[in-house]
Amino acid sequence: MNLQEWLDKVAVRETIEIDDPRNASFGDDRQAYDIYSSGFDGSYIGHCSLIEKDISTGLFKFLAEHEVTDELTHGVGFSPKEQKWYGWSHRAVYGFGIGSTCKKGDCHYIGSTIEEQQEAAIDFWTEEHHKNVRCEGIIEAQGDRFFDIKWDYTALVPNEKLRNTIGGASHFITPLGRGEWVAKTLEDAKQMAIDFNEGVS
Numbered sequence: 001m002n003l004q005e006w007l008d009k010v011a012v013r014e015t016i017e018i019d020d021p022r023n024a025s026f027g028d029d030r031q032a033y034d035i036y037s038s039g040f041d042g043s044y045i046g047h048c049s050l051i052e053k054d055i056s057t058g059l060f061k062f063l064a065e066h067e068v069t070d071e072l073t074h075g076v077g078f079s080p081k082e083q084k085w086y087g088w089s090h091r092a093v094y095g096f097g098i099g100s101t102c103k104k105g106d107c108h109y110i111g112s113t114i115e116e117q118q119e120a121a122i123d124f125w126t127e128e129h130h131k132n133v134r135c136e137g138i139i140e141a142q143g144d145r146f147f148d149i150k151w152d153y154t155a156l157v158p159n160e161k162l163r164n165t166i167g168g169a170s171h172f173i174t175p176l177g178r179g180e181w182v183a184k185t186l187e188d189a190k191q192m193a194i195d196f197n198e199g200v201s
Helices: 003-010 021-026 057-065 114-125 186-200
Strands: 011-015 032-037 044-049 070-073 076-079 084-088 093-096 130-141 144-153 166-172
Touching (some): 003 011, 003 057, 057 084, 076 186, 084 186, 093 186, 114 130, 114 144, 114 166
Antiparallel strands (some): 011 032, 076 084, 084 093, 130 144, 144 166
16 A cells, blocks of 8 residues: 555545645645544544655555554554554554564563563663663652662763763653563554553654
8 A cells, every 4th residue: 555545545634735834844745734543533643745855754654555544543553454553653663463572671561560660760771871770769749750760970971071970860650561471462462552652652
């Protein structure tokens, strides 16, 4: 399925006028559309121009090629042809079917215990110039909970002002998930796609 066929099948298209500020980067191309899902919940999916320099065109071409046409909403949709649920954001897109797995370190991994989530948060902030990454407690603010993550900057971090200092971040604690698991049904695959969308958004 090509992009135009996909748009014709799944999208309610609204042509953007030439003087619309959103169209400024596309010159006089009138083939630029705001896309809303049709046949599901009417949610906004995104903006698409049929010219190649629109960065979002690549995502929509991918969804068209994989025929992601059903229950399409912002960030999740189903491909009847492949029997897969796809999750995406502006960062990444991935498909899940029966037998798909979720392992520690995956974008769609959500720890099933507070300890697993803390370990995942420490892994997330561990990188070349962060040593001794640790959690120094839990912070509560406006009804949300965060891990108080700290690390020591190495003596080789490119920003000289950070060398041998302490850095840190507040890492949001999500509701507990399933940890590592395998999709046994298409409903499971849909949940993986939803978790992936949230993980890469």
